[in-house]
Amino acid sequence: MRKVWTLYHKEMLEALRSYKLIWVPVVFMILGIMQPLTTYYMPEILKASGNVPPGMLEGYEMPGAAVVMAQTLGQYGTIGMLILVLGVMNSLAGERSGGTIEMLMVKPVAPAAIVSAKWAAQLTTLIVALGLGVAGAAYYTEQLMGPLSWGRLCAGAGLYGLWLLCAVSLTLLFSAWLRGPAAAFLGLGSAAAMSLAHSLLPSQLGWTPAALTAQSAAIITEGRGGTWGPACSAGVLIVVCLAAASLLIRRNKLPD
């Protein structure tokens, strides 16, 4: 356990020295704050742009605070996920191609310890980024739109975070046997495929991790989440990814 902590400490030090621990949360905060601001000032923005047909703005209805927060989380599902995946794609692939893994694997360290330390570091980045992003968004939403239920918001953000963590774990798995860009492509691709499959067959695939996004929105806006199925399947998916990644880096060929 102490070795996992040592490896985790190294990962966090790297995240800090490469400023990843700073710029990822900053991007998440900007994304989060933009959503309530653009929603609130949309009539102004449209007016300023000039050629708006008369009568169009009269139909504009300010969405409720909860809806704006659900939309904010939706932002993280696209750009936010892209940033997280690009951040994780080289975590194992880079150590393999750079050769640093050779000196790591020769130490009495289990491959699972290396993978779980990397995963925990990614989780930390995700929690910091999502936490600050949602907090920023919630602050402006409360100021501009009205009160929010913080309990529901936390539950919703947690579920959304779990979905993002699925994509991160998948990318980590691919990073254990492919080059970084290919890992990112496959990580995003498999997350997109799960979303697509879920939207095509929502009733059959309601238990998959892809249902987490809809569940998160439902909790924030209506206060009811539904079953534990998606969260459980997400947990299983993450564990499988970590175990498979551990097996893969043990078996992988070393650079010549």
Added chain:
Amino acid sequence: MPLLQVANLRKVYGEHTSVDGISFDIEAGKCVALLGPNGAGKTTTLRMLAGLLQPSSGLISFDGGSGVDYRSLLGYLPQSPAFYSWMSGQEYVVFAAKLCGISSSEAGRLAADALEHVGLKDVSRRKIAGYSGGMKQRLGLAQALVHRPRLLLLDEPVSALDPIGRREVMELLRGIREETTIIFSTHVLHDAEEICDDIILMNHGLIAEQGTLSRLRSQYSLPVIRLSTGMDEKALGWLQDLAHRSFVEQSVIYSGSATLNVSDMELARRTILQEAASLDISLLQFEAGSSTLEDLFMKVVGA
């Protein structure tokens, strides 16, 4: 009881056999060179010993036990060590020590010792990105030594260094070999001769020759006569004729010069010099000496 016993170790990659059934023992406290040309299977062997590669078959037993994880008793330096360039030398060695299960305070102390030992104390706070090749190699030695391993595996520790860096690392190894058992691979015979007790000579995945340096030296220092003559027909004919004398065991004759492995140096010398005088051969050069390990190396490598 030998520290390390290797029996019938093989590594096969698909069609290609990289290491083809090698066996050797290494006594504690020895310094052993794994010598051979590039592609002989040295790196593969060391990686199997280090537990980085699973052998296709064969047995490695460390300190009498086989199949146990002895990585905490092992120090390993790969051929081209890659470090986290954003770390400082100090941080890297502490990190390496902690991964071997050493507590934080102890790791700091051991790391400082190791860095001082390899002469990196003054630059230990600098980022590794700014280190030279020789400094990186010495840092690699520090991380391999920090947990006081019983066996040190070094893969081509000096091959990529300039003469000054090479000198530094060889001097360090000379000191380290007093404290621990070392196996290092090299394709330079001279490096092996400089600090090793034993040599394992590999080629095409097989052990061509192994033994103590002194035994190999005496075994392979055969009496050799090298001579060259003018290029006239009489002399060339005489050289060809010499190859068939009873005292010549092996001969290489090439455009006016001959290298003869002889059984009886006295007889050979007398015969050759007398004949050269009586036949009036234009003898240009005559040398009576012994063959060297270099000759053995070249013979094994097949050059």
